[in-house]
Structures are given as structure tokens and as C-alpha cells.
Amino acid sequence: MSKERGGIFRHLVALSLVACSFSATAKDETRVRARDLGVAPGIFAPGTHNAITDVPGVRVGQVTLKEGDTVRTGVTAILPHAGNVYRSRVPAAVHVGNGFGKFVGSTQVNELGELETPILLTCTLCVWKAADAMADWMLAKPDMQQVRSLNVVVGETNDGGLNDIRARPVTADAVRRALDTSTGGAVQEGSVGAGTGTVAFGWKGGIGTSSRTLPASLGGWTVGVLVQSNFGGVLQVSGAPVGRELDRYAFQKAVAMQAGAQRGSADDRGDGSIIIVIATDAPLSDRNLRRVASRAMMGLGRTGSSASNGSGDYILAFSTADSVRRAFDAPRLETSELANEQMSAVFQASVEAVEEAIYNSIFMATTVSGNGETVEAIPLDRVRRILKQHGIAPPTE
Template sequence: MRARDLPITLDGRPGRWNAITDVPGVEVGYVTLTESGARTGVTAILPRGRAAVGVPCAAASHSFNGNGEMTGTTWIEEIGALTLPVMITNTHAVGTVHRGVVDWVADRHPALAAQWLLPVVAETWDGYLNDINAPHVRLEHAAQAIEAAATGPVAEGNVGGGTGMNCYAYKGGSGTASRLVEHGSDTYTVGVFAQANFGSRHELTIAGHRVGHRLLDDNPMETTNWFAPSGAGSVIVVVATDAPLLPGQCKSLARRVPMGLARTGTTGSHFSGDIFLAFSTANEGALTSGFTVADDYQSLRFVPWGRMDPYYTAVVQAVEEAVLNALMGAEEMTGRNGHRSPALPVATLIELLEQDGAGAGSR
């Protein structure tokens, strides 16, 4: 099930798969690790596919709360461009995945690796379900996630880097959504991918309906002897679009992500690293920054600043739905030391929404 199977109204018009892969060229791949006590994995998001690794995209990042990590962002902020896959994993596997990306690029794109590589690897903490200090994630898993990347529908919930994650004290993980934006005679796509590992149960809000405070039973993360405070975790969000944007406009998209998260109820925890990245796949061939540059000048075509509001709206709508899709797609999981994360009780949720008069036009 996905969020649109609930009796709610979600704003905006999604793309074909209602996923980040609706943006042409964007591919997503997973490695999911659940053997030998592992509850973790690796996610790869390729802006232009495997063959075009190294071709820049206009990009920018934004940290809403810095209790987390996304490598490579200082260089992105310097030049306004992203050239490598975006990887997401668990907190203590960032270094391993970083090295794994270097190895993959050196093998598949040696000319690119001969210069310098600053991979983008982001994380959220899965230590409730996963033995996070164990070496479950290995170098080759980064390459496997990249090689598995494909367009089309995207699996959600307990997959990839989201395997061991929790959201609003339910099983969370990987979620995605998209929105179509009309711009004159053109139609562009804004796609979002979220690794959702944040929020306290009582905060949960679905399409404007405050339901979390009525779903406080079966809440082992917040009612057992577990050291982390309620709401601790993190969330990584990647925003992609084929609309032609400047790096500063990508920054503006990334800065709208918290507004979509807030629609699901969170107020932002001190113990949650909330870090976001946005990129545009338009303007291929611009924003290069290698040792040799053939052009004396490069040009960017971009949406006028005064026409950006529909793209901001699309980000907020897609982020909200991506989080809900992560919750809907996740299945109950038991991990290390018998720690259990229950799935969102969909049947009970539907009853609550119907009691609130949810449905078409309810929002």
C-alpha cells in the first residue's frame, strides 16, 4: 500500500510512478542486508544514470539540524554542482560507502577518478534494530547498490539504507513521491526520495489529521527501557528535478523540505540530523570543474526567480507524501536484542481517518 490508498486527499499531481525516478534519467538502487543480525543497507541515487557519472548537475544542500552527516557538501556549495551518485546508509557505514564509491568510479570511470573524488554519502542512525557497530556494510555493497540502480517504480519501507529505520516510532525507511509542474508550454517533474528515521509517535499527522496521540499503544521504542529520547533519529531527503535551475534555486528547493516534513507532524528534534540535497538535471554540459576546461564560457538556462513558487509547492507536497509512503511501505521488523518496530496499523488508521471525516475534499 501507499499513502494514496488511504481515505485522504493529497495535493498536487504525481508523475507516472509517483517517485523520484519520474525525473528523466534518475535511477535508484538498493542493497538490503538482513542476514547475520544485520538490519541495514545502502541506497544509491544516480542523477543521470551510470553512464553519465561525472556529468555535473546544478545542486545545493541545506542542513535543517546538523546532528548528522552528508559528505561532499562543502564542494557542492563551492561550485554549485553534483557529479557523483548520492548514497544513503547508516551512520557508522558512511566511511565504508564513501570508499566503495571511490572504488566503483575508479573501476568504471578511471579518467574521472584520476582527478579527485568527493562522494556524497548521507546517513541516518539504525542502532535500535541494527548492530550499528558491526561491519555489516562492506565496500562492495556501495558498488552493488549503484549497479542495481534503475528507473521505474521504487520499492519503499524496509529496503536499502532505510532497512533498519523507524519513523514516528513505527517502522519507517525509504519513501518517494513526485509532482508535475506546468511551466508555460512545458511540464517538469519534481521528485523526492526520503530516508525517514524521525518523529515521536504522538506527533504523527496524516493529511492534516492529527492521529498520533490516538495511536500510542504498541509503542516499544518509547515505552521500553531504550536509552534514546523520543523523536531521536534523522531524515535525509534528496530532491531532483528536470527543470532548469541555478544552484541557488536548488538551494531554495532544499530549504523547503522542512515544510513538507512538518506536515507529517514533526517539530524537529535536537537528536535528529535533518539534511537535504536538491539537484537539477537540466543544462547538461555546464558547471564543469575539471583540470582542463575546453570552453571559455558556459551558460545556464534557468526558470525566472519569480516563477519558482510552483516548484516550492511541489517539494512540500512530495516530501509529505514520501514520508507517508515510507510508513505505508514498511513492514514490522525485529532486530538486535529483540528490539521490535511495529508497522503502521493501517486498518486502525483508516478507522480514525474515517471518524474524522477524511476523504475527498477533506483537506
């Protein structure tokens, strides 16, 4: 997804970051989630783990690939439930915020309104290898021996700065391990899995997750989000201008030159990509899931993205509710789904969880060196000071 222009920027930013006076601090800091910094977007409470796995049945598996000095990538797998997704399909929909990317299987998801495989995230030039490996993994199941068509779903972002992406290092074994080791509970975030080599707002990006649980009066549903962040823009955190205060943001050099100053890093245009996966146990049709997916762009925008020309912004939403499951050979669908008038709280929860998942992907990411480059983790000590200046403080003990 992140294209040549974004790759050039990341190369220049990575070189400049090595020389930053606060680089040692960023490397040595303990990484924390957004809520540890007092950043808790919205009004609804998170689930037990504040993760996509708070949605009952959803599991996540990740494999991180670090080989020598060049390979910095991986695979993240999201499984909607513990059964065979081909036999027991979940309604799903994909929204494209900006389509500069590859999302294998997305057209059939939107045509039929359902998932029939887990979801994989990886690097741009590995999507087809990952898709092929998951197809083998699915077709090898005992109850799949007569299957002759399969719509695997694989999303990607371009980690070609820190990772030797042309080597296409993701293997079938890595894909199988991500799928086979998927679990519920806490989800590892930051520079792991498909987020191992990604960059966000000029800092190290990665995998982030969050969730929201609605009050019983609003249905009591859970909405969970997982993101693979690899995009740019002007970072803001709960409205605080963190990107400007840290002196690293899109179009920085052009703005400085307009003001008569010769400063700033590469003329970043905010290019990059993000994959957002939204899960919920609310019984939603694929039509309303498409509406949920579209709201994710609001959460993305709150963090400072403007969905640049070179950004691939894809959102996939699915429902795990038993009442909307679809047997692959069912002659008729008889579902009990949430009405339109009950959707607003789900929309709100989705926007909040997307925003927080993106912050978590950045705050939890560690400094990574690879492929001749180094991308620093965002310096949380400086972020704390900026947030405090804008009235945002961590919770007291």
C-alpha cells in the same frame, strides 16, 4: 544521525510494541501507499510512478542486508543520470534543517554548487565505508584514470536499534550492487535498502518516494523526492492526529505525568534523522536549488516533526536539465535557468512530494526484528479508521 538518546527510546518503544494488542494485525496487513488510504497531499498530480524516478534520467538502486539475527541495514543509491556524473555534473545544493549527523561531501556540494558522484544513503557508522567503496567504483571507470580528487556524497541515519551498527556491516560489494543495479520506474519502499532498520514516529520507517508534475502553464516540470525516514515527533497525516490517536508520540510520558497519569512509553524527545533527496528536470541554478531544498522542511513539518535536537535533517536537491549541466573542465558556464519569479510552483511541488514520500516510507514499511528488538509496522487498519473519522477516505473503485 539518530543519537544515543534516540537509540534508548527506540529500544524501549520496540519492547513495548511487541506486547501491543494489535501487533499481529500490523504484521499481517497488506502494506499500501498513502494514496490508497486517501492521503494525497497538495494540489499537483504525481508522475507516472509517483516516485523520484519520474524525473527523466534519475535511477535508484537498493541493496538490503539481513544477516542472522543482528544485521538489518542496507544501501540506497540515487543516480542523477545514466552518464558519468563526474564528467557531466548536475547543479546541486544541500540544506541543513538540523545538523546532528554526517553528510559526507556536503560542504563541497554547497561550495561549488554541483554533484560529481551519485548519492548514497546508508547507516551512520557505514558512511565512510560506503564513501570509500563509491570512490573505488567511480575511479575504476575508463575515463577516470587521471582523476586525483573526487567528492563522493553519502548521507546516513542511525539504525542502531534493529541493526548491529557497530559491526559496520555495509560492504563494498553491497555499494557496487546498489550502483550497478540502479533503474528507473517503480521504487521499492519501506523496510528496504538504507531504510531496512530505521524507525519513524515510534513505528517502522524506511524508504519512501513521491513526485509531482506541474501543469504545462507552470512549466510542466517534474519534481521527485526520496526519503530515508528515521525521526520522531507527533505524527499527523493530512492534519489528522494519527500519533495521538494511536497513543504514541514524542514527550508522551511527560505529558501524561503532567496530567496526573502514569502511562505512556519511554519519554521520547522526537530524536532521529531524515535524509531527503529532491530531483527535478526544471533548469535550476544551485542557488535556487538551495531554496528548493529549504522548502523540504515545510513538508517534513506537516508530518509532525519539530526537527528535535538529536535529529539530523538534511536535504539535497539537484537538477537534471541539460541546459544547466556542467562539464567538469568547462572554462565557462552558459546556462539557461529558471528565473526567480517562476520558482513558486516548484516550491509547492517539493513540499507536497516530501510530505507524501514520508507517509509512503511509513505506510509501506513492514515489521522488522533484529539485534534483539522488534519494531512494528504502523497498524493501517487503525490508521484508516482515524483518517475516516477526520474526513479522509480512500478513493472509491
